[in-house]
Amino acid sequence: MPPEDLAQSIDLGKLPSGPRVLSQLMSIIRRPGIQISDVADLFRSDPALTARVVAACNSTFYSRGEATVDIRDAVLRLGLDEVSRIVQVVALTDLRKYPTHLYTGTAGYFWERSLHTAFVIDEISGRDPYAYTAGIMHLVGIWVLCSVFPSGHLSIAERELALQARLEQLRLGVSFAEAGAAALAKWGFAPQICEAVGRQLTPSLAEDPGHRELARLLSRAIAVTDWRYGIKNEKTLLRSDLTITDLEECNERALQKVARIGFGF
Numbered sequence: 001m002p003p004e005d006l007a008q009s010i011d012l013g014k015l016p017s018g019p020r021v022l023s024q025l026m027s028i029i030r031r032p033g034i035q036i037s038d039v040a041d042l043f044r045s046d047p048a049l050t051a052r053v054v055a056a057c058n059s060t061f062y063s064r065g066e067a068t069v070d071i072r073d074a075v076l077r078l079g080l081d082e083v084s085r086i087v088q089v090v091a092l093t094d095l096r097k098y099p100t101h102l103y104t105g106t107a108g109y110f111w112e113r114s115l116h117t118a119f120v121i122d123e124i125s126g127r128d129p130y131a132y133t134a135g136i137m138h139l140v141g142i143w144v145l146c147s148v149f150p151s152g153h154l155s156i157a158e159r160e161l162a163l164q165a166r167l168e169q170l171r172l173g174v175s176f177a178e179a180g181a182a183a184l185a186k187w188g189f190a191p192q193i194c195e196a197v198g199r200q201l202t203p204s205l206a207e208d209p210g211h212r213e214l215a216r217l218l219s220r221a222i223a224v225t226d227w228r229y230g231i232k233n234e235k236t237l238l239r240s241d242l243t244i245t246d247l248e249e250c251n252e253r254a255l256q257k258v259a260r261i262g263f264g265f
Contacts, residue, residue: 010144012187018092019183023187049087054071081129088118095140095143096111098143098146102151114135117218118136119253120224137184138200140180141178144183145168145174177199193214199211222239224247
């Protein structure tokens with residue numbers, strides 16, 4: 001299936017609403033003179049997601065000692081940027097409930113890997129918010145492909161994302177990276193995030209220099225995560241642009257953060 005046909009086939013109704021709210025929230029955050037009431041109005045359209053975000057604010061990872069009672073309180077206590085990051089983790093966690101029948105990897109595996117990559121790219125980018133979002137959403141195409149293609153295809157089993165994408169191209173005609181970029185565009189994410197996700201395995205092909213740099217950062221973070229999940233070779237090390245010591249220490253810090261959030265988040 002060509003990517004343009006895939007874009008027409010994506011039904012966002014088959015996927016959780018979190019990414020849609022997240023794209024709107026990220027747009028609101030960058031407006032001058034943003035008011036807390038604007039954020040509250042956005043969340044009012046999705047009470048279930050709002051309840052999840054408030055619960056997450058009270059989790060061990062995010063809580064700062066006092067209970068958060070609503071979105072307004074969350075923004076006052078944690079700030080818009082931190083609430084945005086919580087929404088991203090909640091959106092990713094909601095995806096974990098959806099099937100990954102085209103793959104041997106479980107939804108939990110892809111959730112953990114996505115979160116790990118987000119923490120890695122957050123560190124190597126110096127906490128660039130676009131980078132964190134690209135990291136946490138870089139595997140969303142896996143769920144998109146599973147929402148489009150029925151079960152019955154041979155299970156795709158690769159721990160290195162570049163090889164996984166090749167298998168997807170052979171069996172489905174489109175890769176998870178292309179599917180993710182198409183869905184993120186439909187949700188309304190910023191163009192640099194969409195292109196970075198679409199070019200995460202081929203960053204040099206991104207046309208815009210700024211988008212190319214974000215795609216390059218994502219490619220590096222994926223290499224670091226690949227190293228953690230079993231692809232330990234010279235090619236992966238070179239892609240990470242880190243020494244072995246720095247790479248392993250970066251992975252350890254990301255592992256600790258994933259563990260603190262916990263699978264029950």
